[in-house]
Every structure is written in C-alpha cells, then in structure tokens.
Amino acid sequence: MSLWKVAWRSIRQRSLVSTLTVLSMALGVALVVGVLVVYGVVYQSFHRGGEGYDLIIGAKGGREQLVLNTVFYLSQPIGNIPYSFYEELTEGKYAADVETAVPVCMGHTYSGFRVIGTVPEMFSELKYRGDRSYEFTAGRNFKADQPFEAVVGATAAARASLKIGDTFQAVHGGSEGGQVHKETFTVVGVLAPTSTPVDRALFVNMQGFYDIHAAEDESTEPEKAEKGHEKHQEHAHHDHDRDKQITAVLVCVRENPPGRADVVAKRINDGRVAQAVVPARVIADLFEGVVGKLQWILLGMAVLTVVEAGIGIMVSIYNSMSDRRHEIAIMRALGASRWTVMVIILMESILLSLLGGALGLLVGHGVTWLCSPKIAEWTGVVVGLLQFQWIELVLVPGLVVLASAVGFLPAMSAYRTDVAKSLITTP
Amino acid sequence: MLYLKDIKKTFVQPDGSPLPVLDVPEFRVAAGEQIGMVGRSGCGKTTLLHVIAGISRPDSGKVRIDDWDITLMPEAERDRFRAERIGYVFQTFNLLAAFTALENVLLSMRFARGRPDKNRARHLLNRVGLSHRMTHRPEQLSVGEQQRVAVARALANKPQLLLADEPTANVDAGHQQQILDLIRDTCHEENVALIIVTHSNEVASQFARVDRLEEINLVTPGVIAPAEDAKG
Numbered sequence: 064m065s066l067w068k069v070a071w072r073s074i075r076q077r078s079l080v081s082t083l084t085v086l087s088m089a090l091g092v093a094l095v096v097g098v099l100v101v102y103g104v105v106y107q108s109f110h111r112g113g114e115g116y117d118l119i120i121g122a123k124g125g126r127e128q129l130v131l132n133t134v135f136y137l138s139q140p141i142g143n144i145p146y147s148f149y150e151e152l153t154e155g156k157y158a159a160d161v162e163t164a165v166p167v168c169m170g171h172t173y174s175g176f177r178v179i180g181t182v183p184e185m186f187s188e189l190k191y192r193g194d195r196s197y198e199f200t201a202g203r204n205f206k207a208d209q210p211f212e213a214v215v216g217a218t219a220a221a222r223a224s225l226k227i228g229d230t231f232q233a234v235h236g237g238s239e240g241g242q243v244h245k246e247t248f249t250v251v252g253v254l255a256p257t258s259t260p261v262d263r264a265l266f267v268n269m270q271g272f273y274d275i276h277a278a279e280d281e282s283t284e285p286e287k288a289e290k291g292h293e294k295h296q297e298h299a300h301h302d303h304d305r306d307k308q309i310t311a312v313l314v315c316v317r318e319n320p321p322g323r324a325d326v327v328a329k330r331i332n333d334g335r336v337a338q339a340v341v342p343a344r345v346i347a348d349l350f351e352g353v354v355g356k357l358q359w360i361l362l363g364m365a366v367l368t369v370v371e372a373g374i375g376i377m378v379s380i381y382n383s384m385s386d387r388r389h390e391i392a393i394m395r396a397l398g399a400s401r402w403t404v405m406v407i408i409l410m411e412s413i414l415l416s417l418l419g420g421a422l423g424l425l426v427g428h429g430v431t432w433l434c435s436p437k438i439a440e441w442t443g444v445v446v447g448l449l450q451f452q453w454i455e456l457v458l459v460p461g462l463v464v465l466a467s468a469v470g471f472l473p474a475m476s477a478y479r480t481d482v483a484k485s486l487i488t489t490p
Numbered sequence: 491m492l493y494l495k496d497i498k499k500t501f502v503q504p505d506g507s508p509l510p511v512l513d514v515p516e517f518r519v520a521a522g523e524q525i526g527m528v529g530r531s532g533c534g535k536t537t538l539l540h541v542i543a544g545i546s547r548p549d550s551g552k553v554r555i556d557d558w559d560i561t562l563m564p565e566a567e568r569d570r571f572r573a574e575r576i577g578y579v580f581q582t583f584n585l586l587a588a589f590t591a592l593e594n595v596l597l598s599m600r601f602a603r604g605r606p607d608k609n610r611a612r613h614l615l616n617r618v619g620l621s622h623r624m625t626h627r628p629e630q631l632s633v634g635e636q637q638r639v640a641v642a643r644a645l646a647n648k649p650q651l652l653l654a655d656e657p658t659a660n661v662d663a664g665h666q667q668q669i670l671d672l673i674r675d676t677c678h679e680e681n682v683a684l685i686i687v688t689h690s691n692e693v694a695s696q697f698a699r700v701d702r703l704e705e706i707n708l709v710t711p712g713v714i715a716p717a718e719d720a721k722g
Binding site for chain 1: 537540543545546565566569570572573574578580584586587588589593596597598600601602606643647
C-alpha cells in the first residue's frame with residue numbers, strides 16, 4: 064500500500080470538505096485558463112490581421128490609426144492619398160521595390176460591416192496568416208471590368224444573410240443613419256473564413272466605389288459647395304479622374320535585399336505625401352501597450368485566486384489536524400516515522416491541488432470550447448478543446464509547489480504530534 | 491528478551507510541578523514468555539507500555555530488547571524498531587477508520603518494511619476468524635471483530651514482543667475470553683513474548699506469571715494526571 068493511497072483514503076474520509084476544497088482550486092485554475100485563452104484569442108486576432116503584406120501606406124498622421132483602420136476596419140481613416148501615389152508604387156519610382164500593391168478605399172458600410180473598395184488582386188495576389196491564399200466557399204472573385212461586383216467576408220455574409228446573386232446598397236459613412244447610395248452591388252463571391260478582420264467586411268470593385276461617388280457628386284454639387292470639403296475627407300472619392308483618391312495601399316515588397324521594406328518606408332516617410340508603416344510592428348506595440356498589460360493584470364488576479372484556493376487547502380487540512388491527531392498517533396505507534404506522516408499530509412495537499420488543477424483545466428477549456436462558436440463569430444479565432452497555451456505547462460509544477468508550501472504548516476503539525484498524549488485522547 | 495533497568499519517568503503538570511509516574515528498578519521478560527500485569531487505575535500501566543514500546547522516552551534508565559537499548563536510539567530508528575519488533579494492542583483498538591480490516595494489517599507492514607505481505611495479512615485475519623470480513627471497514631465490524639483485527643495487525647510484522655493494554659476492557663463479557671485465548675494462542679504459535687496489562691484479576695489469574703505493577707513501580711499509585719489515570 065503506497066503512501067499516496069494512504070493520503071487518498073484520508074481525503075475520501077473527509078469527502079465533503081475535500082470536494083469543496085477541490086472545487087475552490089478548480090475555480091481558480093479555470094480562471095487562469097480563461098485568462099490565457101482570452102489572451103491567446105486576442106493575440107491571434109491582433110496579429111493575424113496584419114499578416115500578408117509588409118507595408119501599409121496611407122495619409123500622414125497617427126500610425127496606430129492607420130493600422131486600426133486599414134487592418135481592423137476600426138476607427139476612421141486619417142485622410143486620403145492621391146491615386147497617383149498608388150501609381151508611383153506600381154509604375155513609378157517605387158515600382159522596382161514593390162511586388163504587389165493593393166489600394167483600398169473606405170467610407171461606406173452595409174449592415175454595420177465596412178464596405179471596402181479595392182481591386183481583384185486583394186484576393187488573388189495577397190495572402191493572409193502567412194502564406195494562405197484566399198478561397199471562396201461560393202462564387203468567385205470580382206472582376207476588374209465589372210464595377211458593381213462584390214465579394215463578401217464569411218462572417219459578414221452569414222450575419223447580413225448575403226449569398227451569391229444578392230444585391231446591396233452601400234451606406235455613406237460609418238453609421239446606419241447615413242445616406243444610402245442608389246447604386247447596387249451584386250455579390251459574386253463569398254470568402255471562406257480566414258479568422259482575420261477580412262471575414263467581417265464587404266469588398267467591392269474600386270471602380271464601382273468611385274462611380275457611386277461620381278454620381279453623388281454630380282447630384283449634390285451645390286450642397287457640397289455649401290458644406291465644404293471636409294465631410295468627404297473620411298472616405299475615398301473622386302471629383303474627376305485627376306482627383307481620384309484612395310485611403311491606403313497594402314504593399315508587399317520584393318524579398319531581396321532583406322530589409323527592403325524599411326528602406327521603402329523611410330523613403331516614403333521622408334516625403335510629404337504619405338506615410339508607410341510596418342503593420343506587424345505597430346500591432347505588436349499596440350498589443351503590448353494595451354492588451355499585454357491588461358493580460359498580466361488579469362493573470363495576476365487569477366493567480367491570486369489560485370493562491371487563495373491553496374490557502375483554503377491549508378486551512379482545510381490544518382483544521383482537520385485536531386481531529387486527526389489520534390489517527391496520526393496510531394500510525395506513529397504502528398511504526399510510521401515523523402517524516403512519513405509529514406509526507407502523507409503533503410501528499411494530501413498535492414492531491415487536492417492536482418485534482419483541483421485537473422478539474423480547473425477541464426472546466427476552463429470546456430467552457431471556452433463551449434463558447435468557441437461565439438468567440439469565432441466575434442473574433443474569427445477558433446478555440447479548440449485541446450488548444451493549450453505553453454504557459455499552462457507551468458500550472459502543474461506550480462500547483463505542486465503551491466500545495467507543498469500550503470501543506471507544510473499542517474504537515475509540520477503532524478510531524479510534531481505527541482504520540483503518547485494523542486493515543487490517550489479519545490478519538 | 492526484555493530487560494528494564496532503573497526506569498524513571500516524570501510528567502510536568504499544567505502548574506509546572508513534577509509528577510513522577512514510573513520508577514522501575516528492574517523488570518525482565520523472557521522470549522516467548524506470557525505475563526499478566528495487574529494494577530489499579532492510575533498506577534502507570536499505559537505509561538510503562540509506552541516506554542517499553544519506545545513511544546515515550548524514559549527520563550532515565552535502560553530498555554533493552556535483546557541486544558538493543560531503545561533508549562539510546564534516535565527517534566526514527568526507534569520508530570523502525572518498534573514497527574519491526576513490537577506489536578501493540580490498544581484498549582480502544584485504534585483501527586484506522588478509512589481503511590479496511592485487511593488494509594489496517596497491511597498498513598502496519600508498510601510502515602515497518604515498506605513492502606506489505608498480503609498473504610501473511612490474509613493468513614492472520616483467517617487465524618483470528620475474519621476471513622469473511624477482510625474488506626470491511628472498522629465501522630462495519632462489531633467491537634469483538636475490531637479487536638481481532640487489532641490483534642492481527644499487532645502480529646503482522648512477526649514481533650518478538652506483544653504489548654496488550656486492557657485488550658478485553660471494551661469487549662462484551664461473551665467475547666472477552668475468546669479475545670484473550672486468541673491473543674495467547676497466537677503469541678504461543680508465533681513464539682511472541684506477551685505482556686497483557688489488565689485491572690481484572692480474573693484475566694490475570696490465567697497467566698502462569700502475574701506481576702503487580704505496584705510491586706514493580708516504586709511510585710505511589712493513584713496520583714497520576716487525569717488523562718493517564720483514565721487509561722493507566
């Protein structure tokens with residue numbers, strides 16, 4: 064009969080208190096797991112969005128705002144840059160450095176989702192999450208010569224109930240109360256889920272994007288003259304061909320020589336027209352600056368919960384010691400050494416902690432797995448039942464250390480048991 | 491086999507004053523010998539058994555079992571010595587409630603040698619008539635059955651000496667003789683020296699050698715602390 068079995072029997076002997084203690088520990092560990100999973104989801108959501116291109120080029124201003132708007136479709140555009148700058152990237156002075164350049168125009172929504180004007184290369188040339196190519200669950204990519212064709216992200220299609228052949232009208236601005244453009248776009252493709260912000264947007268041919276503005280400008284010319292130009296700064300538009308503007312350009316630079324993206328970015332940033340940012344860097348800074356600190360705070364609180372549960376184990380075992388002195392004295396009288404009874408008590412503490420830890424891992428991952436459809440819908444990140452974070456590996460030895468620490472006090476109490484005196488005491 | 495020389499033991503009372511309990515100039519037991527030890531309540535019987543078993547350390551004197559003086563042993567060694575060579579049957583049985591009859595016997599072996607002998611444990615429980623109750627926990631056993639498990643447990647490690655502290659005191663009259671016979675017969679079969687402490691002259695009269703503690707222990711009886719008094 065092993066000492067582990069002796070410890071386990073003792074735990075079972077006090078089943079109610081043991082169960083409550085294990086539940087308390089499980090709650091703490093489940094919280095830690097929850098924080099880690101949420102952190103992982105947020106991390107992936109943040110970092111996946113900026114993968115697939117090297118630079119974002121947009122109007123001068125806050126680089127974070129440029130990234131938030133272009134990658135995550137959040138916030139408002141800083142402003143626009145001339146279409147001619149895009150041409151500099153594809154045919155002009157930057158062409159030797161640029162492999163792919165995809166313009167994007169913003170300023171419209173549909174059913175709460177951003178409507179982005181772009182070119183077919185957005186899905187035929189650019190990759191996402193490393194080197195994955197965009198795929199369509201239905202239909203195809205829009206064609207360059209069909210100005211009113213559209214492609215819809217997976218989440219947007221599901222939530223806005225859009226399928227192949229459906230039509231929609233873009234709403235001016237970022238809110239539901241904006242002006243509805245009379246031109247209709249026809250859905251020709253539904254993208255497969257990418258777990259990136261692309262899932263939550265609609266993409267239209269940039270030419271169609273310009274066309275609805277051309278029509279709008281012609282019909283509201285007097286009004287525009289009264290209200291001034293500033294209202295139109297938030298979205299791309301064109302007055303005439305020479306005034307065509309875009310919100311940003313997503314750029315892949317040629318691979319050689321290494322560091323070419325930084326060189327191109329510096330040249331652009333030294334100019335007066337636009338700024339270039341490396342999205343991965345800005346995202347990393349944003350993540351560490353905002354979410355990273357929050358994650359440590361949450362993790363700290365969750366760890367405190369585990370420590371509190373550990374103290375609960377100590378209190379539970381320590382309180383039981385007065386009832387168990389007689390039992391310990393019997394073991395000692397049977398020949399168990401002081402060390403043996405001390406080890407048995409430590410084993411009890413470790414078993415309770417590990418049981419609580421195992422249950423907590425199960426509950427933590429089980430709950431997040433049950434919530435995974437919602438998480439995937441909100442963030443595009445799929446959470447699997449067995450999707451562990453490496454830091455969870457620290458949990459098990461961490462719990463053993465915690466259990467040994469909190470079990471030490473009652474174990475010392477067992478160690479110091481006066482056998483002769485405790486044997487005389489009626490159990 | 492057992493030799494006590496000049497054993498003195500004094501407790502400290504709550505008010506700090508000393509309370510002498512034992513003063514045994516000499517006491518001997520031969521190998522395989524069976525002794526009935528009688529004495530009034532409070533004369534130090536339990537304390538003497540604790541000193542012989544190495545559970546309590548005397549203030550002075552020697553406790554020799556064969557060639558070993560257990561008073562000179564460090565505590566861990568004394569624990570091991572007790573587990574391997576001395577069996578103890580308590581008045582209140584003192585079975586471990588979380589374990590079955592078989593496990594109570596096995597646990598005693600575990601503490602002594604680290605490796606329990608299941609066959610011997612089963613043999614002993616068969617010997618005390620509990621072959622059908624091995625997987626029962628103490629609460630599922632009658633008082634007599636519990637005491638029989640305690641006897642089997644005390645003999646588990648083939649001790650040289652068995653100490654039995656009022657083993658029939660909590661057993662109903664119908665089972666007292668049965669328990670007594672069981673202890674004596676088993677000790678005889680295993681050539682184990684036996685000291686049975688009792689306040690019953692009827693029990694003591696069955697032994698060829700009966701020692702009165704008042705004659706061995708020079709401390710005046712009846713002045714031992716209440717906790718001791720209740721048992722000893």
